[in-house]
Amino acid sequence: MEIRPALPDDVPELADLHVTCWAETYPGLVPVEEIARFDRNMRLRQWEQQIARGTSRIVIAPGAGFAQLGPQREAALAARGFKEELYALYLTRAAQGCGLGRALFAAALGPAPGPLSAMVLGGNDRACRFYETTGAWLAERRPERIGEARIIDLLYLWDAAPAL
Template sequence: MKIREAVLADAPGIAQVHVDSWRTTYSGIIPSQYLANLSYEKRTDLWKRNIARADNFVVGAETNEGKIIGFADALERETNTVDHSSDLTSIYLLKEYQRLGTGKKLMNELFHHFTQMEVSKVFVEVLEANPTRFFYEYYGAELVETLQMEIGGVTLTELVYEWDDLEDVLARL
């Protein structure tokens, strides 16, 4: 298992993980028709743009054979107005690679990046029904806001968490 910064050539692999992990993670949460309509091609275009952005830090997890099996990224959201802060915008893994420590390794890379960027607060937004929120809570994230959002015609509850002690998070990782 290797964790490394993503390059443009990783976009198709990241897109596949993005689509496939949404379909497994959000099954029963987001309408199945919405999940079925997710496109590898559109997500590849999205990830080409995301990886090319200078302000977006994207890391991938790959097998020893070079297959992308997970990714994470950090980007200050446009809605984030807090000084010296950033956002953990995603961590996704293929289902068969979950609970093996890969998410922890991806998060570790992001938090090292945050400390290098002299960020003092990190936010993450996660659907309330997504069990990943417990992963974030385990590493010290504190709930700061609850929002409503719509995906596929369904209103869902989104939780906003904050970390304000990055060194503590790194020590836990």
């Protein structure tokens, strides 16, 4: 499957993939009303801004998934040496289980990966297992909110480059 850097022309595809992946992954973890709030129009704006900003690496496997990795957003983690953060790694259900997640992650990492972090929605056991098999460890559980919904975010850390 083709994996390549996302371009401005990929914004509609990124938005569609993002909406599809949320609809497939988060029922039962996030209220349906909150999933619906993150609709295609919202995702179109999000991805237009992300690509225009150019501060992260976004890779896409058209029709299957995408990954986004960039500078650490938490100063405390950056101070501890976790200079980068995996912002997103999403695959459609049909694309899971064939190595594409590892390939997208590797493509987003770039040439000299080091320690990094990722947040995972509590209850997303498949994502947790995936990160743990690549060498991440669960560092913290954080109560958060998505709209009115109370959730738990799980902070995963890689002390070295992920084992992909």
